[in-house]
Amino acid sequence: MPMQSPPATLVVAYHGGRGHTAALAAAVVTGAETVPDVEVREVRVDEMTVAQWRNLDESTAIVFGAPTYMGTASAAFHTFAEASSRRQFVRRWQDKLAAGFTNSGAKAGDKSGTLGYFATLAAQHGMTWINLGLPAGWNKSSGSEFDVNRLGFFAGAAAQSNVDEGPAAVHQADLATAQHLGRRVGEHARVVVAGRQALAVREELTR
Numbered sequence: 148m149p150m151q152s153p154p155a156t157l158v159v160a161y162h163g164g165r166g167h168t169a170a171l172a173a174a175v176v177t178g179a180e181t182v183p184d185v186e187v188r189e190v191r192v193d194e195m196t197v198a199q200w201r202n203l204d205e206s207t208a209i210v211f212g213a214p215t216y217m218g219t220a221s222a223a224f225h226t227f228a229e230a231s232s233r234r235q236f237v238r239r240w241q242d243k244l245a246a247g248f249t250n251s252g253a254k255a256g257d258k259s260g261t262l263g264y265f266a267t268l269a270a271q272h273g274m275t276w277i278n279l280g281l282p283a284g285w286n287k288s289s290g291s292e293f294d295v296n297r298l299g300f301f302a303g304a305a306a307q308s309n310v311d312e313g314p315a316a317v318h319q320a321d322l323a324t325a326q327h328l329g330r331r332v333g334e335h336a337r338v339v340v341a342g343r344q345a346l347a348v349r350e351e352l353t354r
């Protein structure tokens with residue numbers, strides 16, 4: 148008889164400055180919500196409560212997000228990351244899945260610094276990094292700025308928003324890329340939960 152796995156839980160933990168990164172966070176949530184058996188939450192890392200820390204502690208996957216400021220994640224995100232060291236000391240986030248997304252004003256804008264920082268944070272916690280899993284878009288004559296992964300990042304989802312426009316102008320290709328990341332992490336989280344449960348049952352049966 149097929150076994151019902153408990154739901155996986157995915158938390159999008161982000162700092163949004165003027166709203167562009169928040170729009171991307173919403174897109175990650177939308178993508179993750181398309182995956183069955185995955186519960187999705189969003190927390191703003193500059194407004195953490197005890198309950199939200201608990202959400203992170205109990206999650207299967209955490210997707211980190213922040214605007215790129217001065218070539219790295221925003222200071223508010225770094226404050227959250229430093230606060231997470233209490234979890235790191237006791238390996239509380241060990242073996243969770245992790246991924247990341249960022250927005251910047253320039254097309255490149257040193258966003259790799261931010262995505263690389265997220266991956267390092269994940270590694271310090273012993274988390275497993277999920278990359279974007281998409282080829283580069285907009286890199287051939289038949290391509291366009293509306294290609295998914297139009298900016299050609301691989302470590303995570305990267306977006307560019309003009310500094311003189313509001314969050315409503317976040318590029319639709321970047322929103323689609325963020326949705327893809329949410330779906331991808333959700334799918335991996337679901338597999339991890341189902342796999343762990345199957346292993347536990349097998350070990351129980353062979354005891």
Ligand SMILES: Cc1cc2nc3c(=O)[nH]c(=O)nc-3n(C[C@H](O)[C@H](O)[C@H](O)COP(=O)(O)O)c2cc1C
Pocket residue numbers: 162163164165166167168169214215216217218219250251252253254255256257308310
């Ligand atoms: C303090 C500060 C530093 C910034 N540094 C960068 C940068 O290094 N690279 C870049 O392309 N844009 C930079 N920007 C532009 C922001 O990345 C961009 O406005 C931001 O991602 C918008 O997202 P938000 O609305 O979530 O803040 C910077 C903006 C600020 C305020």
